[in-house]
Amino acid sequence: MDKGYDTLTEYILIKYRWAFVCVFLLPISLFYDLWFYFRNWIVFKFTSAPKQHDKKVKYVQKQIREWGDHGKNNYMCTARPGWQTVCFRLPKYKNTFTKIEVNLVDILEVDVKNKVVRVEPLVSMGQLSATLNPLGWTIPVLPEIDDLTVGGLVMGTGIESSSHKFGLFQHICVSYELVLSDESLVKCTKEDNSDLFYSVPWSYGTLGMLTAVEIMMVPAKKYVKITYLPVIGEENIAKQFTAVSTDKNNEFVEAIAYSEYEAVIMTGVQTDNAESDKINAIGKWYKPWFFMHVMQILKINSTVTEYIPLRDYYHRHTRSIFWELQDIIPFGNNKFFRLLLGWLTPPKISLLKLTQTDAIKKLYSNNHVLQDMLVPIAILKNSLNIFRETCNVYPVWLCPFILPYNPGMVYPKSRKETLYVDIGLYGVPKVKNFRAFEDMKKIEKYVTKVNGFQMLYADTNMTKEEFRKMFDHTLYDKVRRKFKCEEAFPEVYDKVSRAARL
Numbered sequence: 001m002d003k004g005y006d007t008l009t010e011y012i013l014i015k016y017r018w019a020f021v022c023v024f025l026l027p028i029s030l031f032y033d034l035w036f037y038f039r040n041w042i043v044f045k046f047t048s049a050p051k052q053h054d055k056k057v058k059y060v061q062k063q064i065r066e067w068g069d070h071g072k073n074n075y076m077c078t079a080r081p082g083w084q085t086v087c088f089r090l091p092k093y094k095n096t097f098t099k100i101e102v103n104l105v106d107i108l109e110v111d112v113k114n115k116v117v118r119v120e121p122l123v124s125m126g127q128l129s130a131t132l133n134p135l136g137w138t139i140p141v142l143p144e145i146d147d148l149t150v151g152g153l154v155m156g157t158g159i160e161s162s163s164h165k166f167g168l169f170q171h172i173c174v175s176y177e178l179v180l181s182d183e184s185l186v187k188c189t190k191e192d193n194s195d196l197f198y199s200v201p202w203s204y205g206t207l208g209m210l211t212a213v214e215i216m217m218v219p220a221k222k223y224v225k226i227t228y229l230p231v232i233g234e235e236n237i238a239k240q241f242t243a244v245s246t247d248k249n250n251e252f253v254e255a256i257a258y259s260e261y262e263a264v265i266m267t268g269v270q271t272d273n274a275e276s277d278k279i280n281a282i283g284k285w286y287k288p289w290f291f292m293h294v295m296q297i298l299k300i301n302s303t304v305t306e307y308i309p310l311r312d313y314y315h316r317h318t319r320s321i322f323w324e325l326q327d328i329i330p331f332g333n334n335k336f337f338r339l340l341l342g343w344l345t346p347p348k349i350s351l352l353k354l355t356q357t358d359a360i361k362k363l364y365s366n367n368h369v370l371q372d373m374l375v376p377i378a379i380l381k382n383s384l385n386i387f388r389e390t391c392n393v394y395p396v397w398l399c400p401f402i403l404p405y406n407p408g409m410v411y412p413k414s415r416k417e418t419l420y421v422d423i424g425l426y427g428v429p430k431v432k433n434f435r436a437f438e439d440m441k442k443i444e445k446y447v448t449k450v451n452g453f454q455m456l457y458a459d460t461n462m463t464k465e466e467f468r469k470m471f472d473h474t475l476y477d478k479v480r481r482k483f484k485c486e487e488a489f490p491e492v493y494d495k496v497s498r499a500a501r502l
């Protein structure tokens, strides 16, 4: 029996999780998706959603009114079950707070004239790309995991390989509609209710219930012409990655670092014309996992160009959940598995979460890192070194983004628009004697020192004071006082801290 497992049952449950996942979770995931596909299709065809929207918002208001009538004796949160969220942990507060049903799942209007799509908060990224792309439109920042929701991305944050041009998910949002704790419905934009508008991102549902969002749209083309550039040497990686990230001719930029010295930098532009022999529909079930495909290019060590259908490009990391699925189904990228069962993958993140045993949870908590650290790109090389010394997790996802100097919790301390990079660490740490709490705390301290930020879906080991140092609460506190949020919702920290999550 391997070291680190307390009992034989624990060992079997973890080592052979793939058997449970393949036999049960994959078919259930498929039915779940088919049901949503069918339901959305009906809703879209008969355009019933916009007609229902006002009624559904009134229901949110009614529930908040009832919370007030019952003496406001505890906080509110959405009724979305914790296991459905794209986050490793379960929010404990869902068991005790008053749960408000915000059952708003539809795309309300595609306004081609004003280039804006109006959506409800539970619309997922898979749903949005499937709806908009066939119509010839897309949103400028479309985070890649299908199940991410607009509400979660607005209240937390969202990033994608186009973020070096357009910023984070909130930077492409034009307006938010919220029901506040006094049951009033307000719309905020940069011009109207601007304090609220700038305080909503990163507020994690602690200012009000989001009911609709207007998001910018841009024209979509058929393919992304992608150039893979293998780069060797840590100095080169940082230098070349920074250079392509500042070049606005690149519509998409990301990199995967496979070790301290080896990375593949990918740049892309949208196009309608592809060289037919270079089309690679990477999203098809029998195709290799994207990060494995990229690793092959690193091995041949020469620049490669190909054309990926737009929607396949957007969801390129979905099928292998970045590189997380290899720990769950170790043979998932095997040619025969892909041909036979690839169309059933990936298992839904929500179902993986729902069915994980305590032993799996313990293993992930103590010996697995799921973190995204956002730091100024100028210190990329140093940050990669620190992260390697502290946890040594590879592959590493690198995604540049532009951070405007806007009011709110997250802005460059330099007080001018600054290019940042998201360093995504997902996997098993290879340092000897990794200590989840102490080592991640060390990284958090470093990130705060360099004016960086930690994504809120990830575990945080910070104290409230440290958290307030990383995220500027000045405007947030003012808005919470103004809209009487203090009696209705906890502070962000009290929703994301270790104590608030199971």
Ligand SMILES: Cc1cc2nc3c(=O)[nH]c(=O)nc-3n(C[C@H](O)[C@H](O)[C@H](O)COP(=O)(O)OP(=O)(O)OC[C@H]3O[C@@H](n4cnc5c(N)ncnc54)[C@H](O)[C@@H]3O)c2cc1C
Pocket (backbone or CB within 6 Å): 033, 036, 037, 040, 041, 042, 044, 045, 107, 124, 126, 127, 129, 130, 131, 132, 134, 146, 147, 311
């Ligand atoms: C409507 C819809 C909703 C989805 N919702 C989710 C989700 O909640 N979570 C998730 O993980 N994945 C979702 N997906 C993605 C899904 O899991 C598959 O990845 C996807 O359906 C793959 O099929 P495809 O690429 O062949 O579909 P596509 O070729 O992308 O689309 C199939 C057809 O559906 C039509 N269509 C697109 N949008 C809509 C719509 N809103 N209503 C009706 N017809 C539409 C298009 O015109 C297209 O012809 C959704 C997909 C669709 C089409």
Ligand SMILES: NC(=O)C1=CN([C@@H]2O[C@H](COP(=O)(O)OP(=O)(O)OC[C@H]3O[C@@H](n4cnc5c(N)ncnc54)[C@H](OP(=O)(O)O)[C@@H]3O)[C@@H](O)[C@H]2O)C=CC1
Pocket (backbone or CB within 6 Å): 076, 077, 078, 079, 080, 084, 085, 086, 087, 091, 102, 121, 143, 144, 145, 147, 148, 149, 150, 151, 152, 153, 155, 156, 157, 158, 159, 160, 204, 205, 206, 208, 209, 210, 211, 455, 456, 457, 495
């Ligand atoms: N590429 C990317 O950018 C990726 C981003 N992520 C992260 O995942 C998270 C999004 O996951 P997802 O499952 O969609 O969202 P979640 O359900 O995790 O929601 C995140 C927060 O937003 C709040 N929220 C959601 N909808 C509403 C609403 N209608 N009104 C008020 N508050 C709301 C939730 O409040 P409550 O607790 O009350 O339910 C929760 O605190 C984000 O934190 C994002 O940063 C993860 C992976 C990739």
Ligand SMILES: CC(C)=CCC[C@@H](C)[C@H]1CC[C@H]2C3=C(CC[C@]12C)[C@@]1(C)CC[C@H](O)C[C@@H]1CC3
Pocket (backbone or CB within 6 Å): 086, 087, 088, 089, 159, 321, 322, 324, 349, 352, 353, 356, 360, 364, 370, 372, 422, 424, 426, 455, 457
């Ligand atoms: C691109 C950005 C910014 C973030 C990507 C983060 C994701 C890779 C993780 C977010 C939640 C994670 C979970 C898992 C894998 C990695 C994420 C999707 C699991 C599926 C791993 C297996 C566990 O049993 C359940 C996890 C749920 C959350």
